Amino acid sequence: MTDPRRWLAAALTVLLWSIAAPAWAIDYEVFIDVDDEDELFDLYVSEQITESTYLTLVDLLRRGTDLDEATREDLYALPNLTYADADRILAYREEAGHINDPAALVAAGVLDERVLASIAVFITVGAEELRKAPVSGFVQYQTIWTVNDQRAPPMVLQARINTLRHMTLGMAGRLNRSRLGPASWDPNRGAIVAVPERVRPELIKAFIQWDTKKWGVIAGSYRIGFGQRLTFDNTGRYTPNGFVLDDAYYRRVQLSRLCRESAGELAEAPCDDTEYVTPDYRYRQSLLGVAAGAKHIDVGRGWMQAYGFFSYQPRDIYQNYVYDRGTCDDPENREDEGCSAVGLYKRQDDPLAPTSKYKYQTIPNAFALLVGGANVSWFDDRRSHVGVTGYGAAPRWMIGGADLDFVPSTILPYGGAFGAVGADASWGHRWADVSAEFSRSFDNQNGLGGGYAAILRHNATWDVHEIEVSGRFYDENYNNPFARPIAAADQSAGLRASDEAGVRVRYNALLAKQVIMRAFLDVWTNVSAARPKLKTYAHVDWYANKWLRPGLWVDIQDRDTRDSDGPEAYCDAGDQGRTGGGEAVDDSPDPIDDPVTGPEFEDDEPITAVTCTGERYSLTGRVRVQAHRRVALTLQYRHDFTEDTDYPGSVRHDANGYFMISTRPIDPLRIRGRVRFYDDDLQNNLNLERSVWMFVDVSYKVARWLVPRVRYDFIQRLDERPSTLTRDPSPEHWVWFELESRF
Structure with missing residues (x-):
């Protein structure tokens, strides 16, 4: 549509203007006003919010935010709140000592009544009394039944207990019907064989946490992140700083294919692939190990923080994401059949008997991922700091007998160990907050490799307006699967924060105390080849009176703004719809719990196919x-x-x-x-x-x-x-x- 040079000039103009202009805070696509988790789910399936927004908000809702203990970043993560709102809440808390009644924030002019009502479900009310109680918590049980499914129904049990004021214990377990049993290498076939699926109870999350204002430690399942999410983050938070517990699970409203076997060595497939059954409950794989942090170490001027984390976790992997290095000299060579994904067959009692071949399946406990890292930061105040984050990771394949590795399109780098080290900083004064992070990744793809990445964000709030402007550059060799910074939805070698340069502007405002406006503009291109792309929207909701709220939204997306000589097609992974009607959605890895390409590493809407260029x-x-x-x-x-x-x-x-x-x-x-x-x-x-x-x-x-x-x-x-x-x-x-x- 436009000459790339004109596009680049326009992008630079926007960036230079933004650095001098007031800027804003987190945007969750729409004004979030829900009463419970199910209403969040409805926003997601009706495509008003993206999957990452849904996952983040579910996590915030389940965990709850205590206004008496929340940090500035904790408050900023809540929907509909700005940095200015967070600062006013903290100032009120410092003056009052406690916030026992959130309604006092409205009476004091800290928050608008409508905004407080919208975050009520995300905050803990009466938290002081609960902390004084010997024990508090919850237990939740869920199950789903669908017609024609003759197996035991899927179910999940979640429990969380708070005691001794600072201790939290939790777990989540599910009844799993679709996960394969133990897998091993079959040298006769040169492939993997796995025990068929059956109904099995499975402990998916468990943790114990001790957390105070000065320090904290957690053992079990957790998430952790820092800075602008460029070096390490898997929390889902927009501006993470430290660890959070993880006991989350999710349900789907997509039937699963019962038969996931092809003929393989048999004359025909052993089952009918047109029959669909109830899906199992899903979860996102996080970290499994120990994390500890000293949050506030006095050093004269300001304070220091120091975190360390370790994880060793067996992981499943989608069957098409593994190749055998013994038959492949160059995994980037797609013409070499020896570099194709290894086969996955059904294990028989007689190892030489003909058997079927699995399709659309996940290999259980295929590898274990060892991760270790640390963060050290100095804070001048709660808005200004400098910090350093680094981590290293090494996969250990648990299926012996073959030299297995990840295919190049997988989010985890092939070749062995990988990691990243980076520095981040923030500065805030009055209406402005500026944040930046620079990172260098390391991997063993084609020898010692890796690349560079940088991001700059500017936020500010004035009157009823907010703007956020960010610029980003991710080298095409920046292969960091634990990077979750601002990025477009397209991928490069399985990663979103790679091979990309762009500028993003977001704006929202509450006009005349009645009109909520949200606007968004993102322009970006690949670093390796100029292909300018655009996404923009304007969402307006009008609180006409107490009973009427109309709205009008306009969204535009262009996968290649240059003129094309022939027909173009716009497509993404969501084109089949959220009810799972299309084979592409049903048969591909689940975006929620896929162990390699799930949103624990990702952010925003469905991934876009790289060949799409339409609007x-x-x-x-x-x-x-x-x-x-x-x-x-x-x-x-x-x-x-x-x-x-x-x-x-x-x-x-x-x-x-x-x-x-x-x-x-x-x-x-x-x-x-x-x-x-x-x-x-x-x-x-x-x-x-x-x-x-x-x-x-x-x-x-x-x-x-x-x-x-x-x-x-x-x-x-x-x-x-x-x-x-x-x-x-x-x-x-x-x-x-x-x-x-x-x-």
């Missing part, structure tokens, strides 16, 4: 009506105009609309329902997904210690693709049950 324009209209103080209605419709090679000279029309009602007839009873229509191609019923999805959700708070919930989902696919016509069951019926007790 997509989206127009969304929505309205929320508070019909009664106990009844809320929401209506939303989005229309996409998408470039597609099937429509040369025109565009593909996509539609996504839903209607939702939420009501509380009496205080302890909540009823929610939604109807959604989704169509990825209005002009053609044979190409992509077309579906209707309805649910009803009922919960009743018997007491604090007993809250049962039940939800029924109905999903009907309306398109006429061969995969849809042969799919079983159709329609889908889901029943989800939860029982929660807090004490």
